[in-house]
Amino acid sequence: MSNEFRSHGAALDDEGLEHALDLAKVSAAQLWAVLAVETSGNGFFSDRRPKILFERHVFSRLTHQAFDAQHPDISSKSPGNYGASGDHQYDRLNQAIELDRNAALQSTSWGLGQIMGFNFASTGSADVESMVRRMVLSENEQLLCMVGTLIGGGSIAALRAKDWANFARRYNGPNYAINNYDVRLSAAYQKFSYGGTPDLRIRTAQTYLTYLGWHPGTIDGIVGKQTRDAMNLYQAKEGLELTTVLDDETLAHLRSRVLALPL
Numbered sequence: 001m002s003n004e005f006r007s008h009g010a011a012l013d014d015e016g017l018e019h020a021l022d023l024a025k026v027s028a029a030q031l032w033a034v035l036a037v038e039t040s041g042n043g044f045f046s047d048r049r050p051k052i053l054f055e056r057h058v059f060s061r062l063t064h065q066a067f068d069a070q071h072p073d074i075s076s077k078s079p080g081n082y083g084a085s086g087d088h089q090y091d092r093l094n095q096a097i098e099l100d101r102n103a104a105l106q107s108t109s110w111g112l113g114q115i116m117g118f119n120f121a122s123t124g125s126a127d128v129e130s131m132v133r134r135m136v137l138s139e140n141e142q143l144l145c146m147v148g149t150l151i152g153g154g155s156i157a158a159l160r161a162k163d164w165a166n167f168a169r170r171y172n173g174p175n176y177a178i179n180n181y182d183v184r185l186s187a188a189y190q191k192f193s194y195g196g197t198p199d200l201r202i203r204t205a206q207t208y209l210t211y212l213g214w215h216p217g218t219i220d221g222i223v224g225k226q227t228r229d230a231m232n233l234y235q236a237k238e239g240l241e242l243t244t245v246l247d248d249e250t251l252a253h254l255r256s257r258v259l260a261l262p263l
Contacts, residue, residue, distance in 0.1 A: 113146025
């Protein structure tokens, strides 16, 4: 496994979320709707590398089809051949990097908002390498990159208006209806509007438990049975008091354990 893209995987915090909301001028429910549909609300894989998806048709376009004949699995005019998430996407990306690093990074969608590398300028980054470094650093930076793209690409107006079809068309492309992006965005917005947005402390604990191999279930900011069981198993192993709610000591302990993980 390449360690180039691995970090401590810092989870989104209140400061990062508030900064993004101030820039976007939307509600937390609107922003979380986009995050939930794009990446199930989590910007890192369990190995602390940003969530990515490598797009072979973009790589083909950016390299003028130079590699289509010999490497059709990662370079083709037609999209697809995605395969499994996680390690497999990095395997595909690393193959493309060996052929053309700049094009490979630009042909990949990154982090919480699944921002394509070729959109680096709208994220406020000087080049795609700078954007990727931000994506690797933290979810706070991932979210700021996403908001920059929403503003720079003009889709922020549709998000502010809760015009989900128009937003999906701008954000996901003209074929958005195939994957019901607008319907899913609307449903997610309703869920977060009436049920509340994720508790970031709990979400951080879930993220760090995942990194440490304790399997808390979906990273959703809600303490369900699976999250509580994982937290209690962790507390027992580390000699911490078993609690029914997340306490500051457990969260601080989780954070220190993650910071001690090798990069």
